[in-house]
Structures are given as C-alpha cells and as structure tokens.
Amino acid sequence: MSKTRKQDPAPTGATVPPDPGPAGVSRRRLLGGVGAAGATGLVLGAGGGAAGYAATRSDAPTALTAVGSTEAMFHGKHQPGITTPLQARGHLVAFDLVAGAGRKEAVALMRRWSALVRELMAGRPAGGSADGPGHDTGIALDAGPSSLTVTFGFGRTFFARTGLTSRLPAALDPLPPFSSDQLDAKRSDGDLWVQIGADDALVAFHALRAVQKESAGTVKVRWQMNGFNRTPGATARPMTARNLMGQIDGTGNPKPADEDFDRRIFVPASPGTPQEWLEGGSYAVVRRIRMLLDDWEKLPVDRQEQVIGRRKADGAPLSGGSETTAMDLDKAGPDGRLVIPDNAHARISSPEKNGGAAMLRRPFSYHDGISEDGTPDAGLLFVCWQADPFQGFVPVQRKLDRGDALSPFIRHEASGLFAVPGGAAEGEYVGQRLLES
C-alpha cells in the first residue's frame, strides 16, 4: 500500500523499505523553486531553533524523513485508508448532492475527485492552470506525500438520488437505534463520505481544500469533523496508539496477516447481487463518540482498568501477560470474582462473546474546544471497517449498549454508515463499477 516504511504498525499495511536520498525527494518538488524552503525546514530541525534561522538556511536539497516521503498507493484492490497505518491527522467530511444533481453529475465528480486524489497522494499539486480557478492552493508545497490517503464512500441516500436503488445493498439498511444514542441528525449520514488522512496537518488540509473546491456546484458539505492521532516517531518504539482516555486502543483489531482478515473486512465477490459492484470494498461505520473526560479522569487508575479489562500502562489484559496475551475471560481472583469484570468493555466487545463478530477499528481522536457547560468537547471519531456492518458493528454495539462499564463515560453524538467501493484499477475512477453498472 505505501512505498516507504511506516513506524506505527497498527493497523498494518503492506510497506516496502524507504527510498532514501535526494533522488527519492526529487520525485516531489524539492528540485523545483520550492526546494530551498523544504530543505530549510529540515536543517532548522537539526540545528535546533528559530534563532538559527538565517545561519542555518541552506539551499542544498536534503532528503525528506520517512514521515514526509511515505506514499500510499491510490490504485489497488482496496481503497487506501483502510489498512493504512493510523495517520497523525484526519478529516471526515460528508457531502449531499445539490438539488438537480444526479447520476451524470456524480459520475463527473467521482472522475474529477479520483484524478485529483491520484496526484495528491503521489505528492503532486492539484491540477489546473497556474492562475485559473483550479490552481493549487500551495498549502502542501515543500511537503512530501506524508502518507496521504483519501477514501470515498456512498451513503444510503446516494442511491435514490442517482437512480441506482437496484444496486442498494441490504447492508446499507439504516443502523438500528441504540438506547444510549444522542445523535445529531445534522452531523450524521450523508450522500457521499470522504475520509482524508495524512501524517502532516498541512498535507491533510491541502487535500481537504482541494476535494472541497473540486466538488463545487455538485455537492455541498453536510458535516465535517477533524481528528488526530499520535505522530509517527513520537514514541521510542512502534506501538499501538492511545486514545484521549489514555488507553492503548486497537490491540484486539483483526490483523491483515490473519487468515480470515479479508473475509471479515472486505466484501467478497457476489455476482448477480445488488452489491456485486462492491467487491473488494468495505462498509465504514462512523460514530462521533464524546468522552466525558472530567468524569473519567476522576476515576483512580485501577477503576479505569476495571472499566476496560486491560492495564492502562501497557494494555495487558487484567488476567495477566503482555498486551498481545489473549484475555483469559474465565480467570477468577482469590475472592472468586472474575478478574476481567462481567461488564468490562474489552470482554463485552470481544469476538469470543459475539459469535465471532469483528471489525477493524481505525479511529481519529478529536478535540473541538470547550462546550457551554465547561467540559471538553473531545473524544473519538470512531471509524470501523467490516464486510457487513450487521455482522460486525451492530451486534457488538447492541451488546455494549446493554451493559458496557464504559457507557457512563461516553456519548454517541453522530453516526453514519457508508459503502466504500473497492480500489480503482489503473484507468478507472473510484465507484465506476457502481455508477456505470
């Protein structure tokens, strides 16, 4: 999926060794007029401080670090941004087709978006003439591809608007309501969904602006959410990420090396069915889950660990071992009580307790400032991937809804379900197999 090695292994993606040296960088823009500025940033980083700006300025091109030079592949069996390792920055955006826009306009948009994203993911500027309306904003000049991925999905409402209801898969039925839902309809659902991720904030924002500009006149933004994860290289060794509650989050995820990974995450070939076009695709469930951090942070660490069923420091199950040791759900302590409590989040959500139901959780954290009540508006932009949401997210969330020890500390505030087509082959645009079926 990506051309250079990433440091954060979860979720994993196929990688090949870095392509070091100025030759690799020249593929991008450093040999152009902006090369000096790109190199300057690197020299300053090494030289340590703004005071040295003039003194350390150098016009000699320098290799990008692995963070900047890593490139995810646009073409492939699956779209990028599903098994790609978590990125440091993310934008989730849902769009609705404007009145009067139908299939023809949707085809043209997906063509334009695909052509644009292929360029951006390779670290090249958006097309268009230098001074025309389509010209590049310049926001990502000097930066490498920085693991940029852009992933496209279709919501249930897209099918009626484009006259494609015969292609609407049953798995796009609306998610059932859950008793603890406090959903905001304005920040939920949408005809089209775009997930943008990159290891650099400017590269991610550049892609967001370019995608929005390219869509003008065909769709309008319904909602947008912005998130983040740990920056690659911030930890001394590659490790599973932490969320804003401080927990190691992602341990139990299915791994691409698992024998049944593809079957659980990607839609299989299904000739003659309404989801034939979705082969190699997946379903994304998106939930904005607010964390009630003021309440959570009042809990002593041992109570926090009981809520999850894993140790906070290293993610090991309370039944013992290290992060990767399987949970022993039957183990009792000297007092005869289960060491991983009955209502612990990791117990209730485990595939073992849900008839094998599994999903690939690939979230971003978010922080949108302070709410009117003075508490942080922060939490998880929970994104999970599965071959069928009614075999993955739905049964697990039903169970969590009934008795998860984490429930008093979280609030589901927005929701979306999107069918994400397989990757575009060379010469194809994303969604072509649906839109031209």
Ligand code: HEM
């Ligand atoms: C803010 C909300 C949430 C937080 C903070 C959270 C946190 C965690 C943590 C710390 C773990 C243990 C480590 C790991 O295996 O990743 C975990 C496991 C898991 N969570 Fe969540 N979670 C949240 C919401 C959800 C939701 C909504 C679902 C799905 C409906 C879910 C499904 C799972 C699953 C499937 C596991 C793995 C269980 C296993 O394999 O044993 N989580 N979660």
